[in-house]
Amino acid sequence: MNLHTGKFSVKNQIPIPAKAMSDGRKSRRPSKRQAILEAALALYADGGFRGTGLTAIGARAGVTHAAVLYHFESAANLLRAVIEERDRRFNESSADLFTGDALEGLARLPEIAHFNIQHSGLARLHTVLTAENLDPESPAHDWFNQRSRAIHRMFVRLIEKGVDAGELRADLDVDVEASAIIAFMEGAQMQYLLDPDRVDLVSLYENYTHRLIRDLSAGANS
Amino acid sequence: MNLHTGKFSVKNQIPIPAKAMSDGRKSRRPSKRQAILEAALALYADGGFRGTGLTAIGARAGVTHAAVLYHFESAANLLRAVIEERDRRFNESSADLFTGDALEGLARLPEIAHFNIQHSGLARLHTVLTAENLDPESPAHDWFNQRSRAIHRMFVRLIEKGVDAGELRADLDVDVEASAIIAFMEGAQMQYLLDPDRVDLVSLYENYTHRLIRDLSAGANS
DNA sequence: ATTAAAACTTACAGACTTGTTAGTTGACGG
DNA sequence: CCGTCAACTAACAAGTCTGTAAGTTTTAAT
Numbered sequence: 001m002n003l004h005t006g007k008f009s010v011k012n013q014i015p016i017p018a019k020a021m022s023d024g025r026k027s028r029r030p031s032k033r034q035a036i037l038e039a040a041l042a043l044y045a046d047g048g049f050r051g052t053g054l055t056a057i058g059a060r061a062g063v064t065h066a067a068v069l070y071h072f073e074s075a076a077n078l079l080r081a082v083i084e085e086r087d088r089r090f091n092e093s094s095a096d097l098f099t100g101d102a103l104e105g106l107a108r109l110p111e112i113a114h115f116n117i118q119h120s121g122l123a124r125l126h127t128v129l130t131a132e133n134l135d136p137e138s139p140a141h142d143w144f145n146q147r148s149r150a151i152h153r154m155f156v157r158l159i160e161k162g163v164d165a166g167e168l169r170a171d172l173d174v175d176v177e178a179s180a181i182i183a184f185m186e187g188a189q190m191q192y193l194l195d196p197d198r199v200d201l202v203s204l205y206e207n208y209t210h211r212l213i214r215d216l217s218a219g220a221n222s
Numbered sequence: 223m224n225l226h227t228g229k230f231s232v233k234n235q236i237p238i239p240a241k242a243m244s245d246g247r248k249s250r251r252p253s254k255r256q257a258i259l260e261a262a263l264a265l266y267a268d269g270g271f272r273g274t275g276l277t278a279i280g281a282r283a284g285v286t287h288a289a290v291l292y293h294f295e296s297a298a299n300l301l302r303a304v305i306e307e308r309d310r311r312f313n314e315s316s317a318d319l320f321t322g323d324a325l326e327g328l329a330r331l332p333e334i335a336h337f338n339i340q341h342s343g344l345a346r347l348h349t350v351l352t353a354e355n356l357d358p359e360s361p362a363h364d365w366f367n368q369r370s371r372a373i374h375r376m377f378v379r380l381i382e383k384g385v386d387a388g389e390l391r392a393d394l395d396v397d398v399e400a401s402a403i404i405a406f407m408e409g410a411q412m413q414y415l416l417d418p419d420r421v422d423l424v425s426l427y428e429n430y431t432h433r434l435i436r437d438l439s440a441g442a443n444s
Numbered sequence: 445a446t447t448a449a450a451a452c453t454t455a456c457a458g459a460c461t462t463g464t465t466a467g468t469t470g471a472c473g474g
Numbered sequence: 475c476c477g478t479c480a481a482c483t484a485a486c487a488a489g490t491c492t493g494t495a496a497g498t499t500t501t502a503a504t
Contacts, residue, residue: 029470029481046357050272053461065462067482075462124356131353134346134415135268148416176429179413179421180406187409191401193356194370199401207398215433253451275491287492289452297492 033071035061040082045125048132049079049139076139083129083140086122087147090115098154102162106213109185113205116189124193127186152178159216168216177216184208255293257283262290262304267347270354271301271361298361305351305362308344309369312337320376324384328435331407335427338411346415349408374400381438390438399438406430 039060043052054065054075061068072078093115097105116123133141155178162168188208192201214220261282265274276287276297283290294300315337319327338345355366377400384390410430414423436442 031481033481046359048270048272048354050270051354054463055460063481064483066464066484069463070480070482128353128356130412130416131350132270132273134350134412137268145417148413149420152420173425173429176422176425179410179426180430183409183413183426184402184406185409186412187405187407188401190352190356190408190412191370191405194352195367198371198374200398203395203398204401204405207395208402211437215437255451276493277491285451286453288454288494291493292450292452295493 031071032061032063032067036063036068036071036078037081037085040078041085041125042121044079044082045121045128048128049075050132054078079129079140080143082125083143086125089119089122090126098158101167102158102165103167103213103217105158106162106181106209106216109181109209109212110202110205112185113188113201116192117201120193120196123189127189127193130186148182151182155181162216166218169218169220172216181212253293254283254285254289258285258290258293258300259303259307262300263307263347264343266301266304267343267350270350271297272354276300301351301362302365304347305365308347311341311344312348320380323389324380324387325389325435325439327380328384328403328438329431331403331431331434332424332427334407335410335423338414339423342415342418345411349411349415352408370404373404377403384438388440391440391442394438403434 036057039057040052043057043060046052054068057078058065058068068078072081094112097108097111099105129140130144132138133144135141152175156174159168159172159174159177163170163172163174185205188199188201188204192199192204258279261279262274265279265282268274276290279300280287280290290300294303316334319330319333321327351362352366354360355363357363374397378396381390381394381396381399385392385394385396407427410421410423410426414421414426
């Protein structure tokens with residue numbers, strides 16, 4: 001364990017990737033960078049950041065741990081790249097939930113359940129890394145914090161849009177409602193990951209969504 | 223409801239505590255066992271199991287890491303003791319939620335929010351360790367799995383009691399309802415731990431509880 | 445006072461961690 | 475054909491981790 005230990009704590013920001021990123025010029029060799037990232041995605045999902053060494057990641061990608069460091073410069077930096085990659089993939093398939101009407105967006109929440117079941121590796125990665133970085137001293141705490149706020153804002157805006165459009169009740173505490181939705185999703189995820197056989201994630205989401213829409217819709221009894 | 227607490231064998235034989243547990247006989251020296259457990263409680267909450275070494279735990283308790291092993295035999299065994307201790311404390315103050323009527327029990331859920339805020343160390347410990355043991359290969363995965371099922375059963379029974387008493391709707395999918403409640407609580411906890419300044423855990427719980435009771439009460443519109 | 449045992453400490457071992465450095469490989473440009 | 479440079483590997487360093495073994499201190503009972 002590290003406890004504080006300066007390390008990268010100087011700035012919250014983690015240094016930029018690496019030089020080995022440019023594909024503008026001709027690559028002299030097929031570079032294992034992507035394979036390494038993929039391996040890290042998978043292994044962090046199982047063992048978390050603290051539980052997974054660069055050697056294991058390299059081995060899965062068919063290189064030594066030095067190659068991992070060559071491409072990502074440090075373990076913390078690799079973590080950052082992994083988190084961003086999972087975000088990229090998740091957003092790709094869920095961003096459009098926030099583009100339409102509020103009621104429509106809420107009704108489509110179960111799509112997230114489907115995505116997370118199909119990509120349970122990514123889902124576990126997210127949950128494991130979030131929990132691992134609850135401690136403010138953790139290497140990526142600030143990043144997860146910001147991320148959390150960003151998602152919260154998206155839901156707040158979605159709900160506000162619904163309120164403005166008259167779809168949703170006007171007396172809602174949007175902050176609380178947004179947090180509640182996120183809480184349900186995160187918690188359901190955790191339940192499912194812990195015991196996939198017992199928990200039917202889709203049923204959970206559908207039941208929740210149905211009731212959520214009924215409760216938030218304009219005209220619902222308080 | 224004391225869910226067991228015993229150690230119904232979780233197939234993986236985790237050895238029994240140690241000889242140094244008996245207080246039936248006179249202790250020859252004040253033993254740091256309790257101090258070590260306390261230190262582990264605190265440090266695991268911050269850094270998780272994988273992120274915390276026995277040396278650090280020992281240091282916090284004023285002993286060497288060898289003393290930790292003397293009392294708990296192995297790191298995995300200490301983890302088990304820590305989990306059980308957190309459970310014991312949590313149950314002590316929340317077990318009676320399940321003894322009364324269903325509606326009363328549900329209405330008192332916000333008490334859990336208060337407990338978790340006051341004992342945020344224990345709360346973080348629970349969340350961090352749960353996430354860390356999502357992987358079936360993890361040392362305490364089975365234990366957390368069983369624990370999760372036990373809690374789920376408690377809520378199932380509470381809801382069933384309410385249905386039988388005519389307090390709650392008869393057409394509920396109790397399994398799903400129980401999972402949803404747990405999901406909300408776990409997720410809310412995670413949100414709060416990640417960003418205590420933004421998330422008002424008590425408001426979240428109160429809002430949720432109010433709506434939950436309204437939705438589940440007999441006579442509510444489907 | 446001697447003995448016995450709990451409750452430690454010190455020292456060591458082996459495995460694993462991140463990270464550095466120096467050397468090797470191989471394809472492409474000239 | 476040859477130099478260059480990306481993309482590595484091998485080896486090493488310094489540290490951490492769990493666990494073992496053997497020796498020491500403290501106290502209670504005889």
